[in-house]
Amino acid sequence: MSVLDKLLPEFFIKVDRDLCIKCGQCVNNCGFSALLQDKDKNVKPIHEKCVACQRCMFVCPTKAIQITKFPGTQKHNDYWDPEYINNIKKQANTGGILLTAAGTDKLHPIIFDRLFLDACQVTNPSIDPLREPMEIISYLGEKPIDIAIEFKDNSYILKNKLKPNIKLSSPIIFAAMSYGAISLNAHKSLARAAKESGILMNTGEGGLHKDLYEYADNIIVQVASGRFGVDPDYLKRAAAIEIKVGQGAKPGIGGHLPGYKVDDEVSSTRMIPKGTDALSPAPHHDIYSIEDLAQLIASLKEATDYSKPVGVKIAAVHNVAAIASGVARADADYIVIDGFRGGTGAAPTMIRDHIGIPIELAIAAVDDRLRKEKIRNKVSIVAAGGIRHAADMAKILALGADFVTIGTASLIAMGCTLCQKCYTGNCSWGIATQRPDLVDRLNPDEVSKKLVNLIRGWSLELKEIMGALGINAIESLIGNRERLRALELSKETLDVLGVKPAGR
Amino acid sequence: MIPALEHIPSGCAAAGIMNKSGIRISGDAIMDMMSVMHSRSNGLGGGFAAYGIYPETPDNYCLHIMFDTESAKREVDSLIEENFIVERQEKIPTKIINEIKDPPLLWRYFVLPKPEKLVAKNMHADDFVVKLVMLVNTRIPGSYVNSSGKNMGVFKGVGYPEDIGRFFMLEKYGAYIWTAHGRFPTNTPGWWAGAHPFSILDWTVVHNGEISSYGINKRFLETYGYECVLLTDTEVIAYTFDLLVRKHGLPLDIACNVVASKFWKDIELMPEEEKKLHTALRMTYGNLLLNGPFAIIVATNNYMMGLNDRIKLRPLVYGKKGEFSYLASEESSIRKVESNLDDVYSLVAGKPLKVEVNKDVCA
Numbered sequence: 031m032s033v034l035d036k037l038l039p040e041f042f043i044k045v046d047r048d049l050c051i052k053c054g055q056c057v058n059n060c061g062f063s064a065l066l067q068d069k070d071k072n073v074k075p076i077h078e079k080c081v082a083c084q085r086c087m088f089v090c091p092t093k094a095i096q097i098t099k100f101p102g103t104q105k106h107n108d109y110w111d112p113e114y115i116n117n118i119k120k121q122a123n124t125g126g127i128l129l130t131a132a133g134t135d136k137l138h139p140i141i142f143d144r145l146f147l148d149a150c151q152v153t154n155p156s157i158d159p160l161r162e163p164m165e166i167i168s169y170l171g172e173k174p175i176d177i178a179i180e181f182k183d184n185s186y187i188l189k190n191k192l193k194p195n196i197k198l199s200s201p202i203i204f205a206a207m208s209y210g211a212i213s214l215n216a217h218k219s220l221a222r223a224a225k226e227s228g229i230l231m232n233t234g235e236g237g238l239h240k241d242l243y244e245y246a247d248n249i250i251v252q253v254a255s256g257r258f259g260v261d262p263d264y265l266k267r268a269a270a271i272e273i274k275v276g277q278g279a280k281p282g283i284g285g286h287l288p289g290y291k292v293d294d295e296v297s298s299t300r301m302i303p304k305g306t307d308a309l310s311p312a313p314h315h316d317i318y319s320i321e322d323l324a325q326l327i328a329s330l331k332e333a334t335d336y337s338k339p340v341g342v343k344i345a346a347v348h349n350v351a352a353i354a355s356g357v358a359r360a361d362a363d364y365i366v367i368d369g370f371r372g373g374t375g376a377a378p379t380m381i382r383d384h385i386g387i388p389i390e391l392a393i394a395a396v397d398d399r400l401r402k403e404k405i406r407n408k409v410s411i412v413a414a415g416g417i418r419h420a421a422d423m424a425k426i427l428a429l430g431a432d433f434v435t436i437g438t439a440s441l442i443a444m445g446c447t448l449c450q451k452c453y454t455g456n457c458s459w460g461i462a463t464q465r466p467d468l469v470d471r472l473n474p475d476e477v478s479k480k481l482v483n484l485i486r487g488w489s490l491e492l493k494e495i496m497g498a499l500g501i502n503a504i505e506s507l508i509g510n511r512e513r514l515r516a517l518e519l520s521k522e523t524l525d526v527l528g529v530k531p532a533g534r
Numbered sequence: 535m536i537p538a539l540e541h542i543p544s545g546c547a548a549a550g551i552m553n554k555s556g557i558r559i560s561g562d563a564i565m566d567m568m569s570v571m572h573s574r575s576n577g578l579g580g581g582f583a584a585y586g587i588y589p590e591t592p593d594n595y596c597l598h599i600m601f602d603t604e605s606a607k608r609e610v611d612s613l614i615e616e617n618f619i620v621e622r623q624e625k626i627p628t629k630i631i632n633e634i635k636d637p638p639l640l641w642r643y644f645v646l647p648k649p650e651k652l653v654a655k656n657m658h659a660d661d662f663v664v665k666l667v668m669l670v671n672t673r674i675p676g677s678y679v680n681s682s683g684k685n686m687g688v689f690k691g692v693g694y695p696e697d698i699g700r701f702f703m704l705e706k707y708g709a710y711i712w713t714a715h716g717r718f719p720t721n722t723p724g725w726w727a728g729a730h731p732f733s734i735l736d737w738t739v740v741h742n743g744e745i746s747s748y749g750i751n752k753r754f755l756e757t758y759g760y761e762c763v764l765l766t767d768t769e770v771i772a773y774t775f776d777l778l779v780r781k782h783g784l785p786l787d788i789a790c791n792v793v794a795s796k797f798w799k800d801i802e803l804m805p806e807e808e809k810k811l812h813t814a815l816r817m818t819y820g821n822l823l824l825n826g827p828f829a830i831i832v833a834t835n836n837y838m839m840g841l842n843d844r845i846k847l848r849p850l851v852y853g854k855k856g857e858f859s860y861l862a863s864e865e866s867s868i869r870k871v872e873s874n875l876d877d878v879y880s881l882v883a884g885k886p887l888k889v890e891v892n893k894d895v896c897a
């Protein structure tokens with residue numbers, strides 16, 4: 031190996047010899063083989079292999095191990111970031127495409143952090159969610175444009191026939207993450223938590239494992255360009271069906287599950303041969319235009335007797351408002367808009383970090399457009415990609431979304447530390463892996479409780495925010511941009527968001 | 535002109551009187567009712583709605599319009615002449631009093647849409663009038679339509695309500711329904727068009743409270759063609775009732791279940807049919823829920839209705855004496871004009887109280 035081939039390690043593992051009791055837990059727990067023990071049980075780090083997943087630090091009983099940034103430094107350069115220099119060296123070595131995972135970690139402007147919520151003072155009372163009803167039930171699906179009523183036998187009878195809608199006890203959906211990309215235990219945890227919390231989980235594009243059939247009422251099944259695991263039974267074992275067109279982390283890009291993640295169970299769930307790469311084409315090859323999408327929506331509805339909502343997931347790209355309008359008119363019942371901070375199990379770095387637009391702008395533009403065209407009732411809007419906490423959720427609802435999905439946040443509740451190495455299949459936390467030794471670490475009994483807690487916590491916080499706003503039903507928060515103000519955003523951004531500057 | 539481009543929260547006093555046989559009484563009583571509640575207002579807005587005041591032209595729409603400038607009036611005049619047959623137009627009579635300063639130009643027009651215009655637009659007369667009101671309010675700066683119904687009118691401006699009443703000489707009008715309002719706007723100087731009642735066609739609304747859901751109520755109504763430009767949350771209430779009752783044909787009590795919707799916990803306990811209905815109402819019209827404290831008095835040519843928000847954060851009292859029904863923010867206001875009541879009680883949270891005039895009153 032020439033010195034030109036070498037890369038400096040990104041991280042540096044420090045083992046405190048005084049504190050270390052040589053128990054070997056760190057070595058056993060490292061999914062990336064970055065730690066070894068010599069014959070005297072001394073822990074030997076291999077810095078180059080460390081991804082800073084932090085598993086060793088969490089499991090070390092004496093806190094003898096620390097991961098830090100590699101202390102060796104380059105000449106400081108504000109423009110040529112060490113990451114870019116390293117990447118060029120990698121590509122000079124291999125001629126390949128840079129790969130990464132999770133949502134973009136780049137310092138793009140964060141609109142959420144420039145938005146502030148309102149509260150009541152004097153002229154209208156705030157409401158205490160512990161004493162008064164505070165309603166966050168939401169329905170996913172198409173709504174009528176008006177209500178028709180008949181007066182019969184001294185009572186009112188509803189004459190409308192409603193389209194299928196799903197009732198959620200909180201406006202949160204676990205984001206689409208496929209079995210294959212994540213482990214079966216992770217999928218089970220999400221399904222159990224969705225059921226217990228009265229919300230939904232999304233299978234992603236990897237089919238539905240038989241162990242999850244019992245959670246059908248809390249599951250959205252995805253139909254993506256690879257059509258993995260799709261057959262009539264799959265469509266029937268779900269509360270809703272979602273056509274995945276795009277993903278915020280990689281708009282315009284297909285998927286690639288490497289063959290080494292396709293074991294027996296993944297193989298039978300995805301309905302593909304064991305050990306083969308699972309390739310999702312960039313487009314659906316039966317959707318080259320909006321009328322093709324309308325046909326697929328119609329086919330899926332026909333196949334399931336019009337008994338469940340059919341949604342479409344698209345990435346937030348420049349023309350998202352017009353696309354969403356087309357999708358609504360193509361008879362989708364809900365639209366997921368995935369912003370540029372949306373996560374992924376694997377994506378080309380250049381795509382993840384440089385394509386798409388922020389979810390805040392996309393939701394505002396889509397909500398405006400659908401209202402202007404008088405078709406807002408035709409779809410629920412689901413905001414995805416980079417929702418970090420309950421306040422982000424409240425803000426995006428106020429901008430016009432009916433629901434949020436949480437992918438990264440739910441993974442973190444399951445143990446994820448955002449090391450962004452999902453595509454390696456070595457996840458030390460047993461999430462983004464199919465290695466049995468790693469998957470076994472993730473106990474669905476334990477982890478589903480964490481997820482239930484997360485949903486409960488965010489729901490309570492949402493209620494607190496609504497109480498401060500003096501509103502006791504979520505219908506009054508959604509699209510209520512009057513209760514948002516912005517700090518230091520440009521006039522153009524304010525115009526797109528429909529939000530006033532703070533102080534006005 | 536509009537002093538600040540944002541909506542104006544308000545405290546306020548509200549009152550109403552109705553005679554169900556259609557006996558028309560002068561404005562003295564309602565002004566008396568308001569004077570008792572003087573301290574609920576702060577002099578930055580007062581107004582009245584009166585029904586049955588133009589019996590000589592009951593079939594004409596009467597447009598009460600205020601203008602900031604003569605040129606605004608000229609523009610509106612030509613728009614009206616283009617679209618309507620004008621039966622009569624005149625300055626609304628007023629009296630100069632010390633308490634009322636710098637009033638705008640106040641005119642009323644008794645009109646009917648030109649039949650050929652209705653045919654050309656394929657529109658119902660009511661819709662045509664609504665469209666014109668929106669046009670004047672949004673496109674002609676400095677002009678605001680205060681009311682646009684038949685045989686009724688809105689009189690409002692900046693001042694204490696009892697002074698506004700004297701300014702418009704309401705003692706000289708006879709009406710079988712009177713409603714009134716005194717404002718306590720909290721963050722802007724009052725402006726004439728921003729006073730209550732708010733009105734579209736013969737709907738009028740007076741409102742004590744603050745609609746915390748205003749932002750989305752407004753955006754929802756915009757998708758149905760209503761443009762909210764008067765920057766006061768009460769405006770959305772008038773348009774909401776017009777949309778739900780006149781356009782979508784819902785019974786008034788069902789419309790009340792939209793603006794003060796049932797709680798999910800109560801809907802859960804309902805019999806199946808009722809549950810279906812209330813679930814559908816919330817799914818469809820959830821954005822029209824008026825969230826936040828309110829006591830409103832809604833009136834049309836046929837009835838007067840009081841309604842509180844669903845957790846009752848504002849006062850509203852009902853009183854009855856013979857053929858007269860009263861609603862007011864305070865019982866004292868009712869007692870001022872009728873000390874010997876047959877019945878008196880507070881309205882229940884979210885439950886409308888509607889009193890109707892006899893059928894022959896506005897046949």
